[in-house]
Amino acid sequence: MDEHVIKTYRRAEPVFVRGQGACLYTDQGREYLDFLGGIAVSALGHGHPKLVEALQDQVGKVLHVSNLLRHPYTEEVAERVTRLAGMAEVFFCNSGTEANEAALKIARKHHFAKGTGRTGFVALEGSFHGRTMGALSVTHNRAYREPFAPLCGEVTFVAPGDADALRRALARQPAALILEPIQGETGVHELPHEFLRLARELCTETGTILIHDEVQCGSGRTGTFLCAQQAGVTPDIVTLAKPIAGGLPMGMTLIGETLSGTLQPGDHGSTFAGGPLACRGALVLLRELEEGGLQQRIRELGAHLTTALDGLVALSEHVVERRGRGLMQAVQLDPSLDAREVQRQLFTMGLIVNATGPDTLRILPPFVVTQAQVFRAADLIRTAVDQLTAQAPQR
Numbered sequence: 001m002d003e004h005v006i007k008t009y010r011r012a013e014p015v016f017v018r019g020q021g022a023c024l025y026t027d028q029g030r031e032y033l034d035f036l037g038g039i040a041v042s043a044l045g046h047g048h049p050k051l052v053e054a055l056q057d058q059v060g061k062v063l064h065v066s067n068l069l070r071h072p073y074t075e076e077v078a079e080r081v082t083r084l085a086g087m088a089e090v091f092f093c094n095s096g097t098e099a100n101e102a103a104l105k106i107a108r109k110h111h112f113a114k115g116t117g118r119t120g121f122v123a124l125e126g127s128f129h130g131r132t133m134g135a136l137s138v139t140h141n142r143a144y145r146e147p148f149a150p151l152c153g154e155v156t157f158v159a160p161g162d163a164d165a166l167r168r169a170l171a172r173q174p175a176a177l178i179l180e181p182i183q184g185e186t187g188v189h190e191l192p193h194e195f196l197r198l199a200r201e202l203c204t205e206t207g208t209i210l211i212h213d214e215v216q217c218g219s220g221r222t223g224t225f226l227c228a229q230q231a232g233v234t235p236d237i238v239t240l241a242k243p244i245a246g247g248l249p250m251g252m253t254l255i256g257e258t259l260s261g262t263l264q265p266g267d268h269g270s271t272f273a274g275g276p277l278a279c280r281g282a283l284v285l286l287r288e289l290e291e292g293g294l295q296q297r298i299r300e301l302g303a304h305l306t307t308a309l310d311g312l313v314a315l316s317e318h319v320v321e322r323r324g325r326g327l328m329q330a331v332q333l334d335p336s337l338d339a340r341e342v343q344r345q346l347f348t349m350g351l352i353v354n355a356t357g358p359d360t361l362r363i364l365p366p367f368v369v370t371q372a373q374v375f376r377a378a379d380l381i382r383t384a385v386d387q388l389t390a391q392a393p394q395r
């Protein structure tokens, strides 16, 4: 029982003790197909042999040395990730929220150093960037923000795709614009490529720092290392976390060359960040993406997931839309269905997904999922929807 745990999450009852590939197992030996992947974290699935070997090796050597001392893995992770992302340098931290917090601070420090007096932020409606005071300030959901006010003031929210509103907001000379190329927590909504390109142009024109939050959509999940690479857009700062260390806590704030030198010793820091164990996890993922064929596999599996979910939309009148790309997708259900009920039904059938909002099921499988598992998940969703619509009178 978890009566001593603060209830910030509603937990499901079963106790999970083991995982293999895209499956999780309870203490009762029941198998679940994990299409939530620890909320976009378990990229290498569960029990990946190379990850297990690297982590076991590292645990026996050294766990932590602090950022005041060097260890053998920081530099290879930094070299690989900056090259893959087309950025210059990286600040290590432990989560997506912290990565965004650092991004906002870098933007403010940049303007402070230049003496521009620019401190405000522009973010998008539907955004989610985290729960600390800074990251929460640029998160759109009022219910998340209101109880914790006052936050960082001077945040303007603009509707995704509204070019005129974006133009007006940037003309007011904020320090930075922060956006997710695919909004994850509010139901997997892709920003149009033209909007991403326009944001880049306007930020360059107005001297606004452009921050891409790729905590959920990055690290290879949508077919390229960064999602915005598909739009040909390079931001000034990009943040990564969730899957980047194969399941261990790690966040990264990557900067382009123009921001090099903005943070100086003493400006920012984090005790645990970039430690040897998390770096070993990140190296397994990065090497698998680059040399192990995992990036290609994501593209293939993503195409199968698209086919399977498009099939679901074609076959079920209650599944109205598929959204997303690669292994970050969602289906929208018609209003006669409650997505949370469908999620619960699927859980009893052995499929783990989550409902983002009242009508959307989000699908974030590990990158090692198989084609058969992808089609099985789509079949299970269809069966659950059929069962619930057969039982319940139309609302």
Ligand SMILES: Cc1ncc(COP(=O)(O)O)c(C=O)c1O
Pocket: 094, 095, 096, 097, 098, 100, 128, 129, 130, 131, 180, 184, 185, 213, 214, 215, 216, 217, 241, 242
């Ligand atoms: C786009 C995005 N940014 C930031 C965060 C916060 O990341 P974390 O929970 O690791 O702090 C999340 C988490 O869902 C996210 O999806």
